[in-house]
Structures are given as structure tokens and as C-alpha cells.
Amino acid sequence: MATARNTRPRPPLAPRAREAVTSKVDDAALVSRRRSQIVAVAIELFGKRGYHGTTVRAIAERAGMSTGLVYQYFGDKEDVLFLAIVTVLDSYRERIPVAAGEASDPLARFRAAVHAYCRVIDANIDATVLAYRETKSLPKARRDAIKAREIETNALIEAHIRDCVAAGIFVPTDVELLAYQIIMFAHAWALKAWHFRGTMTVTQFADRNLALLLHPLLTPRGRRREA
Amino acid sequence: MATARNTRPRPPLAPRAREAVTSKVDDAALVSRRRSQIVAVAIELFGKRGYHGTTVRAIAERAGMSTGLVYQYFGDKEDVLFLAIVTVLDSYRERIPVAAGEASDPLARFRAAVHAYCRVIDANIDATVLAYRETKSLPKARRDAIKAREIETNALIEAHIRDCVAAGIFVPTDVELLAYQIIMFAHAWALKAWHFRGTMTVTQFADRNLALLLHPLLTPRGRRREA
Amino acid sequence: MATARNTRPRPPLAPRAREAVTSKVDDAALVSRRRSQIVAVAIELFGKRGYHGTTVRAIAERAGMSTGLVYQYFGDKEDVLFLAIVTVLDSYRERIPVAAGEASDPLARFRAAVHAYCRVIDANIDATVLAYRETKSLPKARRDAIKAREIETNALIEAHIRDCVAAGIFVPTDVELLAYQIIMFAHAWALKAWHFRGTMTVTQFADRNLALLLHPLLTPRGRRREA
Amino acid sequence: MATARNTRPRPPLAPRAREAVTSKVDDAALVSRRRSQIVAVAIELFGKRGYHGTTVRAIAERAGMSTGLVYQYFGDKEDVLFLAIVTVLDSYRERIPVAAGEASDPLARFRAAVHAYCRVIDANIDATVLAYRETKSLPKARRDAIKAREIETNALIEAHIRDCVAAGIFVPTDVELLAYQIIMFAHAWALKAWHFRGTMTVTQFADRNLALLLHPLLTPRGRRREA
DNA sequence: TATGAATGAGTCTTCATTCAT
DNA sequence: GATGAATGAAGACTCATTCAT
Numbered sequence: 021m022a023t024a025r026n027t028r029p030r031p032p033l034a035p036r037a038r039e040a041v042t043s044k045v046d047d048a049a050l051v052s053r054r055r056s057q058i059v060a061v062a063i064e065l066f067g068k069r070g071y072h073g074t075t076v077r078a079i080a081e082r083a084g085m086s087t088g089l090v091y092q093y094f095g096d097k098e099d100v101l102f103l104a105i106v107t108v109l110d111s112y113r114e115r116i117p118v119a120a121g122e123a124s125d126p127l128a129r130f131r132a133a134v135h136a137y138c139r140v141i142d143a144n145i146d147a148t149v150l151a152y153r154e155t156k157s158l159p160k161a162r163r164d165a166i167k168a169r170e171i172e173t174n175a176l177i178e179a180h181i182r183d184c185v186a187a188g189i190f191v192p193t194d195v196e197l198l199a200y201q202i203i204m205f206a207h208a209w210a211l212k213a214w215h216f217r218g219t220m221t222v223t224q225f226a227d228r229n230l231a232l233l234l235h236p237l238l239t240p241r242g243r244r245r246e247a
Numbered sequence: 248m249a250t251a252r253n254t255r256p257r258p259p260l261a262p263r264a265r266e267a268v269t270s271k272v273d274d275a276a277l278v279s280r281r282r283s284q285i286v287a288v289a290i291e292l293f294g295k296r297g298y299h300g301t302t303v304r305a306i307a308e309r310a311g312m313s314t315g316l317v318y319q320y321f322g323d324k325e326d327v328l329f330l331a332i333v334t335v336l337d338s339y340r341e342r343i344p345v346a347a348g349e350a351s352d353p354l355a356r357f358r359a360a361v362h363a364y365c366r367v368i369d370a371n372i373d374a375t376v377l378a379y380r381e382t383k384s385l386p387k388a389r390r391d392a393i394k395a396r397e398i399e400t401n402a403l404i405e406a407h408i409r410d411c412v413a414a415g416i417f418v419p420t421d422v423e424l425l426a427y428q429i430i431m432f433a434h435a436w437a438l439k440a441w442h443f444r445g446t447m448t449v450t451q452f453a454d455r456n457l458a459l460l461l462h463p464l465l466t467p468r469g470r471r472r473e474a
Numbered sequence: 475m476a477t478a479r480n481t482r483p484r485p486p487l488a489p490r491a492r493e494a495v496t497s498k499v500d501d502a503a504l505v506s507r508r509r510s511q512i513v514a515v516a517i518e519l520f521g522k523r524g525y526h527g528t529t530v531r532a533i534a535e536r537a538g539m540s541t542g543l544v545y546q547y548f549g550d551k552e553d554v555l556f557l558a559i560v561t562v563l564d565s566y567r568e569r570i571p572v573a574a575g576e577a578s579d580p581l582a583r584f585r586a587a588v589h590a591y592c593r594v595i596d597a598n599i600d601a602t603v604l605a606y607r608e609t610k611s612l613p614k615a616r617r618d619a620i621k622a623r624e625i626e627t628n629a630l631i632e633a634h635i636r637d638c639v640a641a642g643i644f645v646p647t648d649v650e651l652l653a654y655q656i657i658m659f660a661h662a663w664a665l666k667a668w669h670f671r672g673t674m675t676v677t678q679f680a681d682r683n684l685a686l687l688l689h690p691l692l693t694p695r696g697r698r699r700e701a
Numbered sequence: 702m703a704t705a706r707n708t709r710p711r712p713p714l715a716p717r718a719r720e721a722v723t724s725k726v727d728d729a730a731l732v733s734r735r736r737s738q739i740v741a742v743a744i745e746l747f748g749k750r751g752y753h754g755t756t757v758r759a760i761a762e763r764a765g766m767s768t769g770l771v772y773q774y775f776g777d778k779e780d781v782l783f784l785a786i787v788t789v790l791d792s793y794r795e796r797i798p799v800a801a802g803e804a805s806d807p808l809a810r811f812r813a814a815v816h817a818y819c820r821v822i823d824a825n826i827d828a829t830v831l832a833y834r835e836t837k838s839l840p841k842a843r844r845d846a847i848k849a850r851e852i853e854t855n856a857l858i859e860a861h862i863r864d865c866v867a868a869g870i871f872v873p874t875d876v877e878l879l880a881y882q883i884i885m886f887a888h889a890w891a892l893k894a895w896h897f898r899g900t901m902t903v904t905q906f907a908d909r910n911l912a913l914l915l916h917p918l919l920t921p922r923g924r925r926r927e928a
Numbered sequence: 929t930a931t932g933a934a935t936g937a938g939t940c941t942t943c944a945t946t947c948a949t
Numbered sequence: 950g951a952t953g954a955a956t957g958a959a960g961a962c963t964c965a966t967t968c969a970t
Contacts, residue, residue, distance in 0.1 A: 044950095045950070047950090050950085071299075072298075073384070075942085075943060075944080076943075076944060076945085077944090080953095085951080085952090086953055087944090087945085087953065088945090088947085088952055088953065089950080089951060089952075091944090091945070091946080092950070096944075096945080097944065097945090149383065152379055152380070152438065153379070153380045153381075153383060154380075156297060156376065156380060157297055163441075167441060167442070171442075188466055188468055189466060191466050194455050194458065194459055197455050197459060198459055200435055200439070201428060201432055201459060204432055204434070204435045205424075205427070205428055205431055207431070208431045212427070214390075214394060215398075228421050228424050231421065232420065232421055232424060232460070233459065239415055239417065241415055241416065245354055271933095272932080274933090277933080302959085302961085303961065303962080304961090312934080313934065313935045313936060314935090314936070314961090314962080315934070315935060315936065315964080316933080316934060316935075317962095318963075319933070319934075323962075324962090498929095504929090524837060526753040527838070529964060529965080531965090534932095539930080539931090540930060540931045540932055541932065541965090541966085542930070542931055542966090542968085543930055545967080546929075546930075550965075550966080551964095551965065551966090579926070606834070606892065607833070607834045607835075607837060610751060610830065610834060617895075621896070625896075642920055642922055643922060643926060644920065645920055648909050648913055651886075651910055652913055654889055654893070655882060655885075655886055655910065655913060655914075658882075658885040658886055658889045659878075659882055659885055661885070662881055665833065666881070668844075668848060669848070669852075682875050682878050683878055683882065685875065686875055686878060686882060686914070687882075687913065690872070690916070693869055693870060693871065695869055695870065699806070699870060726953080726954065727953090728953090728954090756938085756939065756940085757939080757940065757941085758939080758940090766955080766956090767955065767956045768940090768941085768957070769941085769955070769956060769958095770954080770955060770956075772941065773954070773955075930970100932968100932970100933967105933968095933969095933970105934967085934968090934969100935966085935967080936963105936964100936965105936966105937963105937964100937965100938962105938964100939961100940961090940963105941959105941961090941962105942958105942960085942961105943956105943957100943958100943959095944956105944958100945956085945957100946954105946955085946956080947952105947954095947955090948952100948954095949952085949953100949954105
């Protein structure tokens with residue numbers, strides 16, 4: 021079973037997905053540069069005003085190019101959305117291992133990974149919300165490609181949990197759901213930013229949420245009643 | 248402090264918000280009937296195709312009326328979205344107390360409330376996703392009205408947690424965040440339906456998630472390391 | 475030749491025109507009452523917001539009746555416009571002879587008629603502008619009916635001028651154009667209200683304009699040059 | 702005081718107003734060309750069918766372009782109306798000095814100016830009526846911009862009158878009102894075209910109207926009665 | 929007679945996309 | 950490769966008019 025220890029950074033983007041977006045330009049380096057330029061702006065604008073609230077014209081203008089040029093590198097507006105979401109998700113997946121790698125024991129690595137995840141989300145709140153808002157605007161094939169990326173990221177968290185279980189730090193547990201609980205509270209930092217921002221920092225947020233999961237909630241009496 | 252025990256059903260909707268949507272028709276009963284008709288269709292179509300992917304004409308057609316009639320009962324398309332989201336959120340808030348009211352002790356009521364919440368969401372997956380997707384399409388004042396409703400629903404869960412603490416069933420805990428963890432995993436059932444549906448039932452989902460929160464995760468050795 | 479002295483009040487409205495507007499109601503008295511009600515409101519609203527800027531709904535509301543009722547007394551919205559304009563023009567034609575009738579000599583009667591005309595216009599500025607703005611919205615037959623009324627009013631002024639000429643007070647002159655000059659400056663009081671209102675009263679306006687027409691403009695030297 | 706002699710052609714249009722209409726296209730020459738194209742059609746159609754009776758589609762079609770293109774050069778339909786009216790008024794203001802400039806003495810220049818004004822109006826009857834009909838459809842700020850243009854044109858006529866007074870050709874008189882009488886009879890040629898066209902030419906019309914103003918109307922006896 | 933809810937044709941306007949330069 | 954003017958399909962919204970009650 022692949023553990024977090026074995027999880028090393030992968031090529032930035034699974035080729036299948038990138039290739040699904042076609043370009044009229046051949047020069048690969050140029051394609052890459054232009055797309056990055058466009059996608060960066062798109063993430064910002066889609067995040068702020070939504071997919072439908074953002075015009076291709078606005079993206080091109082902000083990127084300092086003509087509208088027509090966008091269509092040299094993307095088949096249509098939806099392609100831009102797809103690559104924008106994929107780029108966001110990939111940036112998450114890439115930064116978690118880096119942060120976790122620095123710690124020494126499984127629990128510390130687990131905590132580092134969760135904190136890293138929360139911090140990436142904090143730095144990209146609009147982008148995170150974007151993925152939630154607009155993924156459904158995409159056709160099934162592309163939604164699936166996005167789900168695949170989500171699963172990859174989840175697997176990183178799951179691996180850390182398994183490592184902790186294997187190390188005897190966690191009792192055997194519902195790994196998949198626990199990973200989802202962690203991911204969901206991390207996302208909550210973005211989805212409910214209006215509620216949390218201002219009341220605490222991301223670090224505090226991550227700590228308090230982890231505390232809830234790691235420490236027993238039931239009193240001895242409560243445990244009896246459970247049974 | 249208002250506890251769950253004191254929480255009784257409230258008038259279905261704070262008047263301020265509903266009244267913010269103006270109608271050209273006077274007959275209150277008719278307004279109510281027509282709006283329900285329209286909102287029901289809107290929730291379905293917005294949920295399925297998104298706000299921008301749904302035309303007013305499509306709503307009217309599916310509701311068996313003319314386009315013009317929609318505008319007799321709503322100022323504009325955005326009004327329909329607002330009432331649709333509000334209606335969804337209100338249906339959540341209303342059903343929780345009913346389900347919880349039937350149980351006898353605080354822990355059972357807490358569990359009942361969480362299960363009820365998950366079940367409402369399960370019955371309205373598209374609608375739940377809708378609230379996440381499209382709230383940002385609304386102007387600030389209306390987003391605030393929606394947040395206010397979310398907070399009211401959260402308060403119901405929080406009250407049950409507090410009752411459990413007061414009854415000595417839960418150790419004193421981070422009530423607000425715990426409530427959010429519960430709400431987020433419940434929402435995850437809708438937001439990540441593609442992942443969970445088919446692998447288990449809502450009831451199992453609720454139980455397994457509750458188990459993660461209620462039972463100790465750390466082993467004695469893990470607890471030592473935490474300190 | 476018909477002189478102003480012979481000009482007596484006529485039936486309020488030439489029958490041909492009124493009858494052109496059909497009603498679904500038989501009771502003549504009721505038809506008359508309802509139409510007056512509606513036309514009064516229409517003159518006000520059309521005058522203020524223009525024909526296209528005024529909805530039938532707005533007219534009905536202001537008149538304290540249902541939209542449907544308007545259509546019991548008028549074939550369509552254009553009928554209302556037609557009767558509104560006709561009513562305005564008729565009110566002009568009716569009031570001039572009354573005012574002029576009180577004076578004793580031709581010049582005084584002429585002056586009284588012009589002043590009366592200016593005063594009626596002053597009291598109905600919006601309505602006067604309305605006739606200018608919206609007559610062209612009507613089909614030719616109705617425009618002709620309106621022109622006929624205008625000509626009737628012009629004839630009143632012309633008759634007074636002819637009386638003055640006949641009495642040796644005016645030199646033989648271009649009666650028709652003089653009448654038009656008078657009518658146009660009177661209309662200017664309404665058409666250019668933004669310019670004149672506030673700088674003088676209607677009475678002063680009429681007097682100063684009449685002075686321009688009655689007193690020689692050219693100096694003896696100017697007269698030589700003219701020749 | 703600026704006299705007619707000093708009145709030289711000005712830049713075709715006060716920049717403030719033209720610039721108030723925004724374009725999505727940058728190329729100034731193209732903007733100017735397209736706008737002229739559109740405005741020319743608009744003056745024709747608005748003049749014939751009225752503002753509300755003319756669709757943007759109809760304008761675009763007649764101008765040989767797509768509907769969307771109109772919106773590249775105008776913010777909305779009202780912008781087109783505004784520029785149409787302004788264009789008409791400016792064409793008046795521009796042609797008067799040219800015509801007047803050719804004559805040698807003040808009285809001849811005055812006559813030439815009035816004749817020129819009448820001729821411009823004759824050549825643009827629909828457009829002249831348009832300004833009367835639709836100015837009220839514009840918001841106050843724009844109505845004010847239009848009034849300012851009217852005043853500028855009036856000033857041209859007034860200057861000629863003052864020159865005649867200064868030259869001892871006219872007795873000191875009510876310059877402002879006299880200018881308005883001239884302008885109003887000139888406009889009458891358009892507003893009452895149904896009445897005048899066919900009975901005389903514009904030149905005759907101008908001459909006969911001027912005669913009324915320049916020659917004494919009252920007989921000696923009439924003058925005594927006036928006193 | 930009177931009501932006013934319902935209709936739906938018609939308009940303005942936006943914007944993704946293309947293509948001549 | 951890059952530009953941005955031009956296209957035109959599509960959608961929100963209005964409002965004169967009808968008709969069942």
C-alpha cells in the first residue's frame with residue numbers, strides 16, 4: 021500500500037487532461053507560457069465574479085492580450101475553466117508532500133500535511149470556492165478528471181492517517197471518512213470564510229479542528245450511554 | 248441560553264426576506280401558491296443545470312405557465328434564485344427540530360438531529376449543491392440573509408451539543424467548530440455525492456461520521472506523543 | 475367671412491372623432507364619465523412620461539380602476555392617446571372665445587384672445603407638449619382629425635386679426651402667417667418652458683411678444699435699406 | 702459682446718457631450734465613421750417612426766451591419782438618440798454662419814442667416830420634428846446638453862439682430878424674444894409642414910414671416926388706440 | 929359592468945466566437 | 950502569431966391585450 025512516505029511529487033499535471041485542451045499554436049513552450057498567463061487571470065476573475073460573470077474579453081484584457089489570442093490556446097471558454105480548476109487542484113496536491121516531508125514522525129507529518137493543506141486553501145480562497153461553484157458547469161468527462169485529482173489529494177491525507185495507525189499512534193479507524201472530515205473542514209475555511217476569517221488564524225483553525233478529532237469527546241458516562 | 252429543548256418550530260420564514268421579493272399580484276394565497284410552484288421548479292432546474300444554465304422560459308414551461316407570469320411574482324430571475332436558496336435552507340431548519348423532538352435523552356436527540364439533517368440533505372442533494380454554487384451570484388444583502396439562515400440552522404446543532412455537555416455526556420468542547428464539522432460532513436454527502444452514494448446509505452454515513460467524532464482516535468501511546 | 479364676433483362656442487367635440495373611438499359599454503352617460511376619468515389621467519401621465527413611457531396599467535391605477543375597464547371604453551391604448559390630444563385641443567378652442575367675448579373693441583378682443591390662449595397653454599404645459607410629441611404616433615386619419623382642430627383654433631385668432639384690419643386698426647397684412655406667428659410664440663411658452671418660466675410671467679410674455687409684432691422694428695434708415 | 706461678425710465656425714461639437722457616449726472600439730477614425738453611419742440611419746428612422754417605433758435591429762439592418770455592432774459604438778439605444786439629436790442641432794449651428802458670412806451689410810447678413818436656418822430645417826424636416834418629439838425621452842443631463850446647443854444657435858440669430866440695432870437699422874428692441882419668434886416660425890415650417898408645404902417655398906415662407914416682423918402692423922389710428 | 933391574473937410576442941442587450949488583416 | 954472588429958444567436962424582461970369569473 022502506498023504510504024505518505026512513498027508519496028513523491030509527480031509531474032505537475034496528468035498529461036491526459038492537459039492534452040484534452042487543444043491549441044492552434046505548435047510551439048510547446050509558448051503554449052505553456054500563454055496558458056499559464058491566461059489561467060492565472062482566469063482563476064482570479066472566475067474566483068471573484070464566477071464563470072458566467074467573467075467574459076473572455078475581461079480575461080484577455082487583464083492578461084494584456086487580445087480576445088482572439090485566447091482562442092489560439094484554448095478551444096473555448098470552458099477549456100479555460102477546466103484548466104483553471106485543474107491548476108488549482110494540482111497546486112494543492114503538490115504542496116502537501118513538500119510540507120509534510122520536513123517533519124520526522126508520522127503524527128508530526130500528519131499535522132504538517134493538514135496545516136499545509138489549510139494554508140494553501142487560505143492562500144487561494146476564491147480559487148477553492150471556484151472549484152465548488154463551477155465544476156458542475158463542466159461535462160461529465162471533465163468532472164471525472166477533476167474528481168480524479170481530488171482523490172489523489174485525499175490519498176495524501178489518507179496515507180498519513182494510515183502511517184499513524186501503522187505506527188500505533190491512532191487506533192484502527194475509518195480512514196477514508198476521517199480523511200474526508202479533514203478535507204471538509206479545510207474547505208470550510210474557504211467555503212465559510214465569511215464566518216471564520218477574522219475570528220481566528222488558519223493555524224488556530226487547523227489546530228482546533230484537529231483537537232476535536234484527536235481527543236475523546238465522550239465522558240466515561242457518555243461512553244456507557246453509547247453502548 | 249437557548250437549548251435544543253427550548254427550540255420550538257418558528258414561523259417558516261423571517262418576513263423581512265420573503266417580503267424583499269415583490270409581487271405584482273395582491274392575493275396573498277395566490278402569491279404563495281404560485282411562488283411555491285415556481286420555486287419548486289427553480290430548485291430542480293437550478294440544481295440540475297445551474298443558475299445561468301437555466302432560462303426563465305424553461306422554468307415557466309416546466310411550471311406550466313407563461314414567462315410573463317413568473318415576472319408577476321418575482322422582480323427578476325435573481326429573486327427566484329434567492330427564494331429558491333432560502334426555501335432550501337428553511338426546509339432544513341424546520342425539519343431538524345421535529346426529528347429531534349421525538350427522542351428522550353440529550354445524546355439521542357443529538358443523534359436524531361444529525362441524522363435528520365443528513366436525511367434532508369440526502370433528499371435534496373441538488374438543492375444543497377445549489378446553495379453552494381449560486382449564493383455568490385447574489386448581491387451582498389441577500390448573501391447576508393442567507394448566512395443568517397445558515398447560522399440559525401447551525402445554532403440548532405450547537406444547542407444539542409451544549410445539552411450533551413450540560414448533561415455530562417460530552418466533555419466541555421469547542422462547540423462551534425464541532426457543529427461546523429458535523430454540518431460540513433453532512434454537506435459532504437451532497438457535495439461529494441459522486442463519491443459516497445453507492446458505497447453506503449445516509450444513515451450509515453451519519454453513523455460512521457459520528458463515530459469518528461465521539462470515539463477516541465488516539466491510542467494511549469499517541470496521547471503521550473500529543474502532550 | 476366668419477369673424478371673431480360671430481364665433482360662438484360649439485359642441486365640445488366634433489362627433490366624427492369621438493365616435494371613431496368605440497366602446498363596449500352602451501350607457502352613454504357612463505361612457506362619457508369613464509372616458510373623462512381616463513383621459514384626464516392619460517393627459518397627466520402622457521404629458522409627464524410620454525406615451526410610450528406610460529403603461530395602461532399606470533393609467534388604470536391612477537384612475538382607480540382595473541386595467542380591463544380601460545378596454546371597455548377604448549379599443550386600445552392609441553385610442554386613449556387620440557382622445558387625450560383631442561381633449562386638450564378642444565379645451566383651447568373653447569376657452570378663447572369666452573375670454574375674447576368680454577372685451578369691447580377689436581384690438582382689445584384680439585389682445586384678450588391671445589392672452590387667453592397663452593394662459594390656457596400655461597395651465598397645460600405638459601399637455602401642450604404632449605400634442606407635439608405624440609401626434610405623429612397616430613395613423614394619418616387621426617392626425618388629420620387633430621389638424622382640423624388646430625385649424626379651427628387658428629381660425630379664431632385669424633378672425634380677430636381680420637376684425638382689426640376691417641376696423642382700420644391693422645394695415646392689410648398676411649393674416650394666416652401672422653396668426654401662426656402668434657400661435658407659435660404661444661406654444662413656445664410650453665415648448666421652451668425651461669427657458670421662459672422663471673424669467674417672466676405668461677402675461678408679460680404675451681405682452682412682449684405682441685409688442686414685437688405690433689410696433690415697427692425698422693428705423694427710417696432701415697426702411698430705406700429694405701427698399 | 703460677441704457679435705455675428707465675430708462668430709466664426711467652432712469645432713463641430715463640444716467634446717463633453719460626444720465623449721459622454723462611450724465606445725468599445727478604440728480607433729477614433731473608425732468610431733467616427735461608424736457613428737456617423739448609424740446616426741444618419743437613426744435620424745431617418747427615428748424621424749419617420751419615432752424613437753420607440755424604431756428598433757435597434759432596424760437601424761442596424763438599414764446601416765448594413767449586425768445589431769451587436771451598434772453596441773460597439775453606443776452604450777445603448779438612448780445614446781443613439783442623443784447623438785442623433787445633437788448631430789441635427791449641430792448641423793444647424795454650423796450652417797448659419799457660413800450662409801451669413803457671404804453678405805455684406807448687417808441687414809443682409811441677418812436675412813441670410815434666417816434664410817439659411819429655414820433652409821436647413823426644410824432639408825431636415827423629420828430630424829427637426831425628432832428633436833421636438835424625443836428630447837423629453839432623455840434624462841435631465843442630456844436634455845441640458847441639448848438645450849445648451851439650442852441656446853448657442855439662438856445666440857447666432859441674436860447677434861445678427863444686435864448688429865442691426867447697433868448699425869441703426871433696427872430700433873432698440875426685445876432681442877431675445879425676437880430671436881425666439883424667428884426661431885419658432887422657422888421651426889413651424891417643420892412642425893406644421895403638413896400645412897405650409899405645397900402652399901409656398903421655404904424662401905417665400907421666410908420672406909413673408911420676416912416682412913411681418915420688419916414692417917409696421919398698426920395703422921396710425923391703431924397706434925393711437927394702443928397708447 | 930368590473931376585475932386582474934394570465935398571455936406571449938417583441939425588444940434591448942450581451943458575449944462567445946470567428947476571421948480578415 | 951496576434952489583433953480586435955464584426956457577427957448573430959440567445960436570453961431577460963415588459964406590457965398591451967384578453968378572458969374567465
